Amino acid sequence: MIKAQQKPFDEIRGMLGNAKNVLILGCGTCVTICFAGGEKEVAILASLLRMAEDIDNGDRQFREHTVKRQCEWEFLDGAAEEVKNADLVVSLACGIGVQATAQRYPDKPVVPGVNTSFLGLILEQGIWSERCVACGNCVLDKTGGICPVARCSKSLLNGPCGGSVGGKCEISPEVDCAWQLIHDKLTAAGRAEELEEITPPKDWRTSQSGGPRKIVREDLRV
Amino acid sequence: MSPNDTFEPEIIGFACHHCAFAAADLAGSMRLSYPTNVKIVRLPCTGRLDIVHVLKALEAGADGVFVAG
Incomplete structure (x- = not known):
């Protein structure tokens, strides 16, 4: 929410x-x-x-x-x-x-x-964390349900970067490296080899970078 | 006598039905008296107390609020 x-x-x-x-x-x-x-x-x-x-x-x-x-x-x-x-x-x-x-x-x-x-969720009483930036082109199927766009400080699609140390991001020891989380998750699921596939540059036109967005559903219009 | 010596604060006390309010009730039965500028509001439990209740008491003119439970 x-x-x-x-x-x-x-x-x-x-x-x-x-x-x-x-x-x-x-x-x-x-x-x-x-x-x-x-x-x-x-x-x-x-x-x-x-x-x-x-x-x-x-x-x-x-x-x-x-x-x-x-x-x-x-x-x-x-x-x-x-x-x-x-x-x-x-x-x-x-x-x-x-x-x-x-x-x-x-x-x-x-x-x-x-x-x-x-856009985020509650981690525990009084603590909320960002989980989605509404980029308009979801990649969670490829990343084990962990969003690299919202949770990687650089929004990398092929991570981690060199700033990942001990599972934490270089911006703060309190911030998890999203790509470490993704790697751990996919490894545990036996899907680690999927990470060898290079993800091409993302089409950011569906994000706010493409200007104000609008959804039109003709089937719902009256 | 300075103004401070005559100041009588209005106090709102929020008291738990099961302990503090019962104690106040017992004090009444024992004919013990307490200052009339203390007004007690009974709560079913002080867990019911919300910051809004404290603010409303202060907003309505109370000089202080105490919670007993």
Whole structure:
């Protein structure tokens, strides 16, 4: 899922401008799972903002609302009344949700309350790790289910490089060498010889390098 | 007397139903008194306490929060 981190409090407060009625709008999906922008984080942020406002003798009002998913119009429409009554929306959704909210309510300033970080998974409570860069051309069948694009620091397709020492990447002793993991995995599966095949340069046009992407499914269109 | 000497903090206490709240209840039965500026909120368990509860107490004007359980 998408992983995000809430922006520093002062940065969020600095984006409020002259707005008197501020809506903190959470999202009930990815950012809830990673504790960045769900209903609970909305409540905490709103409470902190109210107290900061009291300390500064300000008169801003903060309201709280969370929709199931900010990235889908049907759910976003459920926030229409709350958005209408606000001067500004602080969206705690990922960048997709922020943009969807801004597009659905074009007359309303929408600012981001989180930094969208990556597509990843939870390793243990409180630790998340990147697993996919959405390159648009998956190679996991060839690499034992370990992504060299996301997990090799150089995104090498024929690794490891000379910076791999003791199974760790040269960028940090805490980062596994993805190609060591791939090699170990395929060796254990009796597929090590597959690594002798040189993978040709990847077609990056399906990645973000090819510009904004779009999927069109004619069979699903109405 | 300085203002500090007259300051009476409003304290919200979150107490576990099974121990701390029971102790407070017993104190009441024993006719023991404690300052009226301490307000107790009973929880089924202090494991129920969330950071939001603490923030809401402070936001509502409490000067301090204690958790007993």
